[in-house]
Amino acid sequence: MSKNWLAQNTFHYSQFQDIERLVRIKEQKKLTISLCLPTLNEEKTIGKEILIMRSELMQRAPLIDEIVVVDSGSSDRTLEIARNYGAETYEAINIFPDLENYMGKGENLWKALYITKGDIIVYLDADIKNIHHRFAYGLIGPLLMDRQIKYTKAFYDRPISTGKKKMRPTGGGRVTELVIRPLFSLFFPELTQIIQPLSGEYAGFRDLFQQISFPIGYGVETSMILDIYDKWGLDVIAQVDLEKRVHRNQSTKALGRMAFVILKTFFNRLEQLGMIDIKRDLYNEMIRVRLL
Amino acid sequence: MEQYLKNLPAVFRAIKSLKEIIITNVVLMGQIPAATFHEKNRREAFLKRLATFQVDECSTDDYNNPIGIIRGTSDRKPPIFLVAHLDTIFDSDIDHNYTVKKNTIQGVGILDNSVSIGVLLSLPAILNALELRFESDIVLAGVIQSIGRGNLRGIRHLLKTWLTPIRGAVCIEGAELGRLDYYSNGMVRGEIDCRVPITGIRSDFSRPNAILMLNEAINQILQLRLPQKPIANIIFGKISGGFKHGKDAYDASLGFEIQSDSDTMVKSLFRNIKDIVDGLNHENDVEMTIKTISNTGASRLKFNHPLVQSAAAIMKKLDLEPVSQHSESELSIFLSRRIPAITLGVTRGQNYHLKNSKMLIKPMFKGIAQIIGVLTAIDNGVCDE
Numbered sequence: 001m002s003k004n005w006l007a008q009n010t011f012h013y014s015q016f017q018d019i020e021r022l023v024r025i026k027e028q029k030k031l032t033i034s035l036c037l038p039t040l041n042e043e044k045t046i047g048k049e050i051l052i053m054r055s056e057l058m059q060r061a062p063l064i065d066e067i068v069v070v071d072s073g074s075s076d077r078t079l080e081i082a083r084n085y086g087a088e089t090y091e092a093i094n095i096f097p098d099l100e101n102y103m104g105k106g107e108n109l110w111k112a113l114y115i116t117k118g119d120i121i122v123y124l125d126a127d128i129k130n131i132h133h134r135f136a137y138g139l140i141g142p143l144l145m146d147r148q149i150k151y152t153k154a155f156y157d158r159p160i161s162t163g164k165k166k167m168r169p170t171g172g173g174r175v176t177e178l179v180i181r182p183l184f185s186l187f188f189p190e191l192t193q194i195i196q197p198l199s200g201e202y203a204g205f206r207d208l209f210q211q212i213s214f215p216i217g218y219g220v221e222t223s224m225i226l227d228i229y230d231k232w233g234l235d236v237i238a239q240v241d242l243e244k245r246v247h248r249n250q251s252t253k254a255l256g257r258m259a260f261v262i263l264k265t266f267f268n269r270l271e272q273l274g275m276i277d278i279k280r281d282l283y284n285e286m287i288r289v290r291l292l
Numbered sequence: 293m294e295q296y297l298k299n300l301p302a303v304f305r306a307i308k309s310l311k312e313i314i315i316t317n318v319v320l321m322g323q324i325p326a327a328t329f330h331e332k333n334r335r336e337a338f339l340k341r342l343a344t345f346q347v348d349e350c351s352t353d354d355y356n357n358p359i360g361i362i363r364g365t366s367d368r369k370p371p372i373f374l375v376a377h378l379d380t381i382f383d384s385d386i387d388h389n390y391t392v393k394k395n396t397i398q399g400v401g402i403l404d405n406s407v408s409i410g411v412l413l414s415l416p417a418i419l420n421a422l423e424l425r426f427e428s429d430i431v432l433a434g435v436i437q438s439i440g441r442g443n444l445r446g447i448r449h450l451l452k453t454w455l456t457p458i459r460g461a462v463c464i465e466g467a468e469l470g471r472l473d474y475y476s477n478g479m480v481r482g483e484i485d486c487r488v489p490i491t492g493i494r495s496d497f498s499r500p501n502a503i504l505m506l507n508e509a510i511n512q513i514l515q516l517r518l519p520q521k522p523i524a525n526i527i528f529g530k531i532s533g534g535f536k537h538g539k540d541a542y543d544a545s546l547g548f549e550i551q552s553d554s555d556t557m558v559k560s561l562f563r564n565i566k567d568i569v570d571g572l573n574h575e576n577d578v579e580m581t582i583k584t585i586s587n588t589g590a591s592r593l594k595f596n597h598p599l600v601q602s603a604a605a606i607m608k609k610l611d612l613e614p615v616s617q618h619s620e621s622e623l624s625i626f627l628s629r630r631i632p633a634i635t636l637g638v639t640r641g642q643n644y645h646l647k648n649s650k651m652l653i654k655p656m657f658k659g660i661a662q663i664i665g666v667l668t669a670i671d672n673g674v675c676d677e
Contacts, residue, residue: 047392048319055312060344077394084394085312129389130323246389 006193009142009149009238013134016141019061025144032065034118035136037087038108039069042126043076049124049131050085056133063137068116069126070095070108078126090115105200106220113209120144121209125200129246139203142238150208150236151228153194154201156245173198179259180222183266187275188226190234197225198262201242208232218258219265226269253288260286293602296668297609300661306421307657310414314660315392315653317341317413322399322406325384328442332356334378338409338434345416347432355436355449362416362430364671371429372670373461373633374415374663375447375622376408377438386647398650403466403641407651409434411464411638411660418660426671428459435622440481443586447622451629460599460675461633462666463622466651467644469659471637472607472614474600475592476624477523478555480562481585484509484546484569486533488578500578502544503533509546509580512568516561522554524561551618553590588620591627598674599632599666606665610658632675636663 016022026033035053039046050067057063069082069089079089093101095111109123120143122136139152176198184191191197198221212227214220228237250258270276296303307314320341326334339358343350347360358378361371380401382388390399397407412432419430435446451458465471486502486509510528518524526548533544550561566582573580593600604614619635626633638659641651 043393044391047394048390051312051392052316052319055316059310059312081392081394085392129387132320246387 005190005234009235010195010241011138011142011238012241013138013141013243016137016145017134019057019063019137022137022141022144023061023063026063029144031119031144032117033063033120033122033140034112034116035064035067035122035124036109036112036116037067037069037082037124037126038072038105038112039074039078039082039126040072041074041076041078043074043078043081045129045131046078046126047081047085049126049128050082050087052131052133053136054086057136063140064122065118066116068112070112070115072103072105072108088115102216104216104220105218106214106216109220110214113206119206120203121206122203123201127248128201129248130244135201135242135245136203138240138242139201142240143203143205146238148235149238150232151204151224152202152238152240153197153225154199154242154245155195155239156199156242175255175259175262179262183263187270188229191225191229193234194225194237194239196239197221199245201245208236215265218261222262223265223269226266230273256288257286293665293669293672296665297606300609303422303661303664304657307418307660310417310421311653311657313417314410314414314656315397318397318402318407318410319390319392321409321413322390322402323388325382325386325388326379326401327381327383328379328437328440330384331378331436334409335434335436338378338413341413342416342432345413346420347416353450353453355446355453357433357435357446357450359434359450360416360432362419362426362432364426364428364430366427369428369671370457370459371431372426372459372667373431373433373626373631374412374464374667375433375435375461376412376464377405377446377622378409378434378436379438379442380404380406381439381645382647395653396650397653398648400647400649402649402651403639403644404439404649405464405466407466407638407656408464411656411663414660415663418664422664424664424668426667428671430667438622441585443481444588444622444625447625451625451631458626458631460670461622461626461631462663462670463619463626463633463635464663465621465635465637467639467641468615468637469639469655469662470607470612470615471635472600472603472616473619473623473635474595474597474616474633475553475618476588476590476620476627477551477553477618478558478588478590479549479551479620479624480558480587481547481549482562482565482582483585484548484565484580484582486544486578486580488540488542490542499540500576502541502578504541505572505576505578505580506531506533506544506546509568509572512572513548513565516564518561519557522552522557524550524552524554524557526550526561526565547585551620553618555589558587558590588624589628591624593627593632593634597632598677599634599670602669602674603634603636603662603666606662606669610662610665612658612662632670634666636666638663
């Protein structure tokens with residue numbers, strides 16, 4: 001296991017808060033940067049996310065060149081609000097309309113590759129309640145300042161919103177601790193150094209994203225890490241401490257569904273890599289028995 | 293001044309072109325909890341962010357009020373102050389994250405007073421976009437420890453230690469747009485606490501009830517005859533007490549405020565209330581105390597003061613109907629020091645002091661135009677008589 005990775009490839013966003021310097025490096029390297037926000041019914045948070053990014057990283061300092069929203073069919077006013085605050089908006093169903101239509105975050109991220117123009121693509125979840133432009137520049141920083149790094153991943157404290165407008169200071173990360181970390185420990189011990197492998201905020205070079213596959217749903221973060229690790233090794237990956245990210249608290253049931261999809265993705269990858277041999281087809285759906 | 297009013301359409305365009313920056317400032321400041329006496333994080337963020345807008349000087353005074361100065365073209369004209377209080381009534385365990393929609397921003401403290409703080413922060417960028425320079429220095433002050441028990445300590449200290457004359461001041465409050473306050477009543481804000489001593493075993497029937505004792509105090513205060521002149525008012529604003537439905541209350545607390553345009557009347561009414569409290573304390577087996585939380589003196593500008601008249605004219609030009617009320621806020625401290633000052637509202641909204649407080653975005657642009665208009669008027673000399 002690489003002993004230096006954790007020390008050398010773990011950053012804090014404040015190391016990159018000189019945004020004008022990042023802009024200079026970006027211009028010297030003649031790079032363009034796209035910010036992509038995959039959405040599904042995010043009217044409460046999308047406006048704030050777009051306007052803060054536009055204000056701080058487009059108007060005040062031209063670090064980002066475009067903000068693109070790819071929507072999975074929101075029934076609320078997500079797209080209207082996103083357009084109002086100046087984002088380019090796309091419905092995933094209208095990108096490659098001839099292809100079979102799948103709904104899911106991974107599908108949106110993959111389709112975004114075809115509508116964004118940037119050399120670097122930053123993917124941020126659109127439900128970040130305490131959005132701040134550090135979420136973008138923190139992830140962009142290592143990509144611009146370290147030649148070796150091609151992919152950056154966020155980690156943070158995770159206070160959760162417990163309803164009634166109250167906050168609980170710690171919590172979350174249950175799927176990571178109960179599913180991902182045990183699996184990484186068993187099969188890819190080096191990857192346990194990634195503190196929050198399921199975080200929905202990451203950035204990377206287009207070249208890299210174009211050479212990996214994107215599962216449709218929740219498994220996209222796991223498969224991305226496994227594929228990048230398999231093709232280029234751990235040294236192209238960096239992780240950035242973004243300090244605090246407030247997110248919605250998810251029910252155990254919802255986390256169970258997430259864990260199921262991630263496990264499926266994981267076993268598929270293990271089989272592809274020849275690390276395990278599954279003797280029969282895996283069942284395709286999560287079974288839940290309801291007691292009356 | 294006439295030139296500014298003629299240019300209003302261009303002013304609007306310039307302000308609207310900075311919409312994202314202004315809203316971002318409002319949101320980033322408002323999302324940092326800043327209950328009175330706990331403003332440190334917001335204060336530091338305000339100062340740090342102000343520095344990124346190329347303000348000429350950025351610092352705190354020795355009371356930790358964050359201040360930015362936009363240098364004027366003349367070193368002989370006294371500075372103009374633009375002030376908004378940084379603190380809120382909400383504790384840090386409440387979710388401070390805001391929701392921005394097409395026409396609104398919602399979240400705790402948005403109208404009192406995050407929108408004003410955001411506007412204050414945005415002003416250097418707006419003035420820059422408008423290519424507006426003033427003769428006077430413009431002092432942008434986000435003052436701490438203002439509301440409630442803060443008792444306007446931040447602004448009191450800032451003005452007490454400011455060594456040079458001040459030309460005039462504008463205090464900014466989130467709501468409502470159209471507000472033009474130019475006078476402050478004398479005010480004492482007080483609290484009556486009642487505690488029932490817990491000593492030995494006593495029957496529930498013989499133990500006094502703190503809530504009922506406060507009720508008696510309220511009844512006696514209501515019997516005070518208030519004069520028609522000077523105008524006087526006693527407001528019961530807060531009450532709390534007890535711990536369980538089926539138990540007599542051991543403690544209770546009443547928050548009240550006495551307001552009058554005569555400081556003598558305020559003092560007289562406070563003495564009357566204190567007599568009531570002393571009497572109840574003496575006659576019953578309770579510990580009832582009265583204390584002052586904050587106070588301001590009565591002070592005002594006349595309606596025909598050029599600052600008030602200019603502000604009213606600017607508002608009318610913007611199709612706003614000026615509405616004036618007494619304001620016991622930063623305004624009263626400026627006026628008590630004979631510094632011409634007014635309070636203006638920035639925008640419109642709902643649920644002013646509730647957790648789901650909501651502001652309208654569009655009227656804010658008019659609110660900002662009005663503030664810049666008044667700054668221009670002060671710089672043109674309306675406070676110099």
